Amino acid sequence: MPELPEVETIARGLAKRVTGDTVDSVWLGQKKEPLKSSAREIVAALECSRIAAVRRMGKHIVFDLARNGVARAPSPAKGGGKNRKPETSVPPSTPAPSTAAAEPGGGARPTRAQWIVHLGMTGRLQVCDPQTEIEKHTHAILRLASGKELRFVDPRRFGRLSVAKAANFDAGGIEPLEIDLESFIGLFRGRKTPIKSALLNQKLLRGVGNIYADESLFRAGIRPRRRAATITREQLSKLHVAVKDVLKEAIALGGSSISDYVGADGEEGFFQLEHRVYGREGEPCLVCKTPIKRVVIAGRSSHYCPKCQK
């Protein structure tokens, strides 16, 4: 379940492998759930674009795309949205025959767009050779000029693909690793919601998920159900540090993972930050030996030490 540290790790791995490469063609599966933008838009943005950069914003992976502004011929029928048959896809479209090539380059403005990938719970991006067997639940394949393929696989389909045409994707919220103390405290002012819910709210902080929310609250000594507005400045100050520390430690370890996580290459195996409370219901607190409690907040399992956290 990729949260900020895992996404950061994946984005770095992808950046190493595909930056500078060009997307020759795109195949999209027939399942519509993973697509937040239309298939047509996604294909149009990706095909013939160069991957200028790969980076993380919150839990999103952002591919910055660049392309010289040569007017391309309208791509051949993409199944027009409606009557898409199963196994629809975008044909291995060889770049449209020369309609544009003759253009003397005059007024060719570079265009910018972004491909946004959210991995959801089980999403993975693999960089592999074309002959690698296509896994079940593969929803997108980008064929790259280098000969490699970039594939999006997501069994549970909580992941999402979208494009931002003007390269103006807004991930909402503030990066937890960048926020200063006063802004951090300001996020919670006047909020009656449990602090745990506030931490998970991507419009406030972007990138904190269930695991790191629990771990941060443990380190700060705050119970997850505490109403955000009732927490003292002093405690929020501790939380500010705790959130950053937890995320930084996890990034340093290459992202932690529980089950569905696979690295950018598709290889298994990342070190896991030792969880002090997450998933440890009933086990002794590592500080005071009190059994860790589990409650449900906002539909999420929330773990805390009833003695260390107030």
Add this chain to the structure above:
DNA sequence: ACTATTTCCTGGATGC
């Protein structure tokens, strides 16, 4: 304007 709850998905774990 907020906050709380429900919904979407599949595979793995559990129970009988």
Add this chain to the structure above:
DNA sequence: TGCATCCAGGAAATAG
């Protein structure tokens, strides 16, 4: 062994 049930969780949608 087989089948049903439950659970995990991010974020959008819905309800209060």
